[in-house]
Amino acid sequence: MIQLHNVYKAYQRGCLSVQVLRNVSVSIKKGEFVAIMGPSGSGKSTLLNILGCLDTADSGSYLLNNEVIQGASEDSLAAIRNHWLGFVFQSFNLIPRIDARHNVELPMVYAGVLPAVRRQRALAALKIVGLANRDKHIPAHLSGGQQQRVAIARAIVNDPEIIIADEPTGALDSQASHEIMHLFQQLQVSGKTIIMVTHEDEIATFAQRIIRVNDGEVDSDIHNDQDKNVKK
Amino acid sequence: MNTLHVNIFHDVLLQAISSLKENKLRTMLSVIGITIGICAVMVVGTVSQGMKKYIYQELETYGLETLWIYRKWKDDNPFQVVRQGSGINNDDLEFMPSCCASVKQVTPVVYSYRNRVPLHSKGNFTNANLEGVGIAYVDINNDALSLGRNFRQGDMQRRNPVAIIGSKIRDKLFGAHTNPIEKIIRWGDIRLTVIGVLNIKDRDILSQLGKSDYDVNQRVLIPYTLYQQQLGSKDIHTLQAEAVSVEVTSKALSELTALLKRRHNYHYEYVTESMDIWIATAEDLLQKISFIGLLAALISLLVGGIGIMNIMSTSVVERTREIGIRKALGAYRRDILLQFMLEAAVISVIGGVLGMLLGIIAGFGISYLSGYDLGISWSTAFLAVLVSIVVGMLSGYYPAYRAASLKPVDALRYE
Numbered sequence: 001m002i003q004l005h006n007v008y009k010a011y012q013r014g015c016l017s018v019q020v021l022r023n024v025s026v027s028i029k030k031g032e033f034v035a036i037m038g039p040s041g042s043g044k045s046t047l048l049n050i051l052g053c054l055d056t057a058d059s060g061s062y063l064l065n066n067e068v069i070q071g072a073s074e075d076s077l078a079a080i081r082n083h084w085l086g087f088v089f090q091s092f093n094l095i096p097r098i099d100a101r102h103n104v105e106l107p108m109v110y111a112g113v114l115p116a117v118r119r120q121r122a123l124a125a126l127k128i129v130g131l132a133n134r135d136k137h138i139p140a141h142l143s144g145g146q147q148q149r150v151a152i153a154r155a156i157v158n159d160p161e162i163i164i165a166d167e168p169t170g171a172l173d174s175q176a177s178h179e180i181m182h183l184f185q186q187l188q189v190s191g192k193t194i195i196m197v198t199h200e201d202e203i204a205t206f207a208q209r210i211i212r213v214n215d216g217e218v219d220s221d222i223h224n225d226q227d228k229n230v231k232k
Numbered sequence: 233m234n235t236l237h238v239n240i241f242h243d244v245l246l247q248a249i250s251s252l253k254e255n256k257l258r259t260m261l262s263v264i265g266i267t268i269g270i271c272a273v274m275v276v277g278t279v280s281q282g283m284k285k286y287i288y289q290e291l292e293t294y295g296l297e298t299l300w301i302y303r304k305w306k307d308d309n310p311f312q313v314v315r316q317g318s319g320i321n322n323d324d325l326e327f328m329p330s331c332c333a334s335v336k337q338v339t340p341v342v343y344s345y346r347n348r349v350p351l352h353s354k355g356n357f358t359n360a361n362l363e364g365v366g367i368a369y370v371d372i373n374n375d376a377l378s379l380g381r382n383f384r385q386g387d388m389q390r391r392n393p394v395a396i397i398g399s400k401i402r403d404k405l406f407g408a409h410t411n412p413i414e415k416i417i418r419w420g421d422i423r424l425t426v427i428g429v430l431n432i433k434d435r436d437i438l439s440q441l442g443k444s445d446y447d448v449n450q451r452v453l454i455p456y457t458l459y460q461q462q463l464g465s466k467d468i469h470t471l472q473a474e475a476v477s478v479e480v481t482s483k484a485l486s487e488l489t490a491l492l493k494r495r496h497n498y499h500y501e502y503v504t505e506s507m508d509i510w511i512a513t514a515e516d517l518l519q520k521i522s523f524i525g526l527l528a529a530l531i532s533l534l535v536g537g538i539g540i541m542n543i544m545s546t547s548v549v550e551r552t553r554e555i556g557i558r559k560a561l562g563a564y565r566r567d568i569l570l571q572f573m574l575e576a577a578v579i580s581v582i583g584g585v586l587g588m589l590l591g592i593i594a595g596f597g598i599s600y601l602s603g604y605d606l607g608i609s610w611s612t613a614f615l616a617v618l619v620s621i622v623v624g625m626l627s628g629y630y631p632a633y634r635a636a637s638l639k640p641v642d643a644l645r646y647e
Contacts, residue, residue, distance in 0.1 A: 049641050052560075054560055054640045054641045054644065055639075055640075055641040074565065075564045075565060078559060078562050078563060078564050078565075079562065079564075081560060081561070081562050082561065082562020083562075087560050087561070089644070093553070093556075093557045093560075093644070094557075095554055095557060097250055097251065097254050098247075098250065106557075106558065106561050107561045107562055110558075110561060110562040110563050110564070110567060111562065115242075154561070158562075
């Protein structure tokens, strides 16, 4: 499903060019739950952004669902994000002045779904994440865990194949974190591919596969032995 | 694809309104420029349209079909021998209006070069605009008699010393509420008997603008034959006529001119006047006033546009993260562009509508203070709102373009 090959990425910081990714190759199969780990500045977020089509590599190739991502236009990347990818961020990234339902509807707005259908699907997605009766709340009136669940509802509402999660539990206490991880596991069971960046070992154990990145290179890529997965 | 567009448009409009609601004070402050600009456009529009209406009414009171013919005096060429006479005489009248298909009726107008003529009555004194006229004069000039009667054929033939007087003359010589009919006015040696009083003409902008000596309400009309006798000449200084309709005024003028030229063996050139030139002058004047007003309005609209550009730039910076989220979720460049441009247009329309309302209030205020009923120019109101949308879109474009050009990863990282 995902084939990243010999990818390089450098950032310009002032007059200094910093090589963030060096010759990174990763392939991820459909239905996998992958955690990307590494110290800060290791390039793990950049790698996730490239995988999530939010950023582009300087060189190398990226195939997503057999589609060539490298060199695609900004608008076609937007369409790919809209159809195939769902995003969950550390700081939730909900739009503050609109309620939960309308936040969940956003990806469908850009997919051109009709308002009545949008409403129905948004409510269904909120139900999946256990917030059926919170649809009219604005983000400020929800707890961190609830906000992240709204974000997950938003991520899955267009029924994407891949969930991209950047430190999804970074702003949550351990109980809320576990709830979110259980949600992710449910999503995996329902067939989603999940790619998650985290720096917490304990959170990473929810994944089946852990890719460690260090200084812009893949350090290790191992199957998770202490799999907490509760496959049924 | 079409439904997709409508869909996004509707949604984006709702988003724009909700984000403006969040910042009510700032939105209000940023629209002031547009409001003032549109208000100025409305006031200019109302005043110029109102004045136009007013001037037309004014011209109506003299009759739009009215026209004048008089001899062209060749003052500009001192070496040319000046032919005596006014080029119009009593014999010419016999052929009018029967000869000219476009002419309804004519009246001679005889006057002295001393425009203001002193008149007395029992120790009261006034200066009057004395005119020797025919029977049709009252009708042609849209005058009506508040008291007494018009001239008759016999008054003309026998040079009867009778007079129809303007209301101000009545007030000055006899007092405002007295009936002056059958009373005597002394004009030099002549004793004129008052036979009628003219209705007051209150719409008198033309005589205020033009000949300062002339006041329609200070006219004293006598039979032209009587005036000619006193002046010792058969000359008619001006021929006033009424065309059959407004459309044929110039045709009527050329018919009359041709007749006069032929009858006088082409010795004279004639000058013609009709309401056309007044209309043209008035419209020209109004156009100049409107132009200056619109220029001022344009400047305030420009300032308003800059205000909107400023507020939208601030909004784009503040909502960088939101732009990042929307892009991450699949918004195209044009979706972001549309959202911010629509937001600018909504601000601008709010300003425009406020300006329109203020302009309408100002229009009523001006009507009230000036005493002229100016009315509201709805076409200007429509134009004003249209202009405000355009100003909003134009000044919203640059900030919106910047927003649309943000890279999602950079926008998301923004704190």
